[in-house]
Amino acid sequence: MCRLYENQAILCSVSLYNYDKNVDYRVSTALKDSNQQGRDMIISFEGIDGSGKSTQAHRLMARLSREAKEIMYVREPGGTEVSERIRDVLLDPGLTIFPFAEMLLFSAARSQLVQEKIKPFHARGGIIICDRFFDSTVAYQGGGRGVADADWLESFQRTVTAGVWPDRTYLVDITVTEATKRLASRSGEKRLADRMEQAGGPFFERVRATYLSLAEKDPKRYVVIDGSGSEDEVESQIWKDVSSLLY
Numbered sequence: 001m002c003r004l005y006e007n008q009a010i011l012c013s014v015s016l017y018n019y020d021k022n023v024d025y026r027v028s029t030a031l032k033d034s035n036q037q038g039r040d041m042i043i044s045f046e047g048i049d050g051s052g053k054s055t056q057a058h059r060l061m062a063r064l065s066r067e068a069k070e071i072m073y074v075r076e077p078g079g080t081e082v083s084e085r086i087r088d089v090l091l092d093p094g095l096t097i098f099p100f101a102e103m104l105l106f107s108a109a110r111s112q113l114v115q116e117k118i119k120p121f122h123a124r125g126g127i128i129i130c131d132r133f134f135d136s137t138v139a140y141q142g143g144g145r146g147v148a149d150a151d152w153l154e155s156f157q158r159t160v161t162a163g164v165w166p167d168r169t170y171l172v173d174i175t176v177t178e179a180t181k182r183l184a185s186r187s188g189e190k191r192l193a194d195r196m197e198q199a200g201g202p203f204f205e206r207v208r209a210t211y212l213s214l215a216e217k218d219p220k221r222y223v224v225i226d227g228s229g230s231e232d233e234v235e236s237q238i239w240k241d242v243s244s245l246l247y
Contacts, residue, residue, distance in 0.1 A: 041245065042122065042164070044130040046139070046211060047172035048204050049197050050179030050186075051227050052234060056172055057131040059235045060242065070126035072117065076133060077109035080116045091194035099145035103153075106137050107160045114161050122164070134161055135169060135214055140196070143210025144203045150210065168245060170238055171215050172227040176204045 043060070047053040054075070061073050077087040086109040089095065090102065097105070110133070118128055134157035142153045158165075174182075183197055215222035225237050 039246065040122070040125045040127065041167040042118075042128045042130065043242070044133040044135065044166040044169045045172065046132060046135045046169055047227065048174070048176065048179050048208050048211070050182040051172040051174050052182075052231065053170070053172040053227075054131050055231055056170070056225075056234055056238055057129050059231070060238060061129050063235075063239060064127060064129075064242075071129060072121045072126060073129045073131070074113060074117060075131040076113065076136060077106055079113045082112045082116075083109035086112075091196060093195045093198060095195065097195075099141060099147045102145065103137060103141035103147050106141065107157070110134060110137070110157075111160050111162075114164050118164055119162065130166065133166055133169075135211070138214060139207045139210040143213075144199065144207040146206075150214070166221060168241070169215075169218075169222050170241075171211050171222055171224045172234065173208070173212070173224050174227040176201055176208060178228060179204065 045053040045057045057073065061071055064071050076083075077090055078084045086105055090097070090105055090109075118130075121128060134154075137157060138150050138153045141147045142150050147153075148156075180201065212224070215224050223238075223241050225234060227234055229237075
């Protein structure tokens with residue numbers, strides 16, 4: 001849902017600002033042998049717009065690359081040619097999209113991404129970093145838009161993702177007030193806010209409350225990260241937990 005910016009992707013080996021069907025977005029480094037330390041997993045990053053979750057997803061990808069892990073990074077919506085086209089529609093501030101239709105479009109993009117990219121990579125082995133996954137639909141379209149209750153949406157998303165589920169989800173949590181300030185500073189860069197960013201404060205309050213409710217409901221998968229600190233401080237919190245999972 002959040003846009004990716006060139007200055008947020010400087011740690012990546014490829015720019016993800018524009019999707020190119022001829023580019024393999026998997027980030028590979030010199031791998032250890034098949035008995036390498038650590039395990040395969042899916043890690044997702046969640047949070048309201050302006051939380052800094054995309055920056056942290058890229059930082060984790062860079063750090064794991066230095067650890068000689070095989071990694072695939074994906075963003076939502078996007079990651080495939082079909083999904084990127086849906087992304088353009090969803091974020092177009094000139095379009096009016098009704099809430100249930102919005103939920104279906106996000107889900108369609110996700111289903112394409114899972115089938116085309118995530119499942120094949122996961123079958124080969126490695127670490128998948130998702131900049132948003134199905135929890136975003138539960139929080140944004142469920143909590144924010146009110147299209148359906150969380151239980152129904154979660155059940156529906158299990159079908160959408162063909163049962164693919166993150167092993168760990170990092171909720172980078174900040175207040176809506178702080179997020180609004182960060183988004184305003186981006187606007188100072190002469191960038192138009194996308195359609196989701198224009199939803200307004202009350203909308204994001206509902207989204208944040210839903211995220212925190214999801215984290216409370218599933219504490220084994222979710223780790224809530226205080227996103228109010230510096231980028232280095234937030235990264236340190238995340239890496240401490242990732243290390244406990246991998247080593």
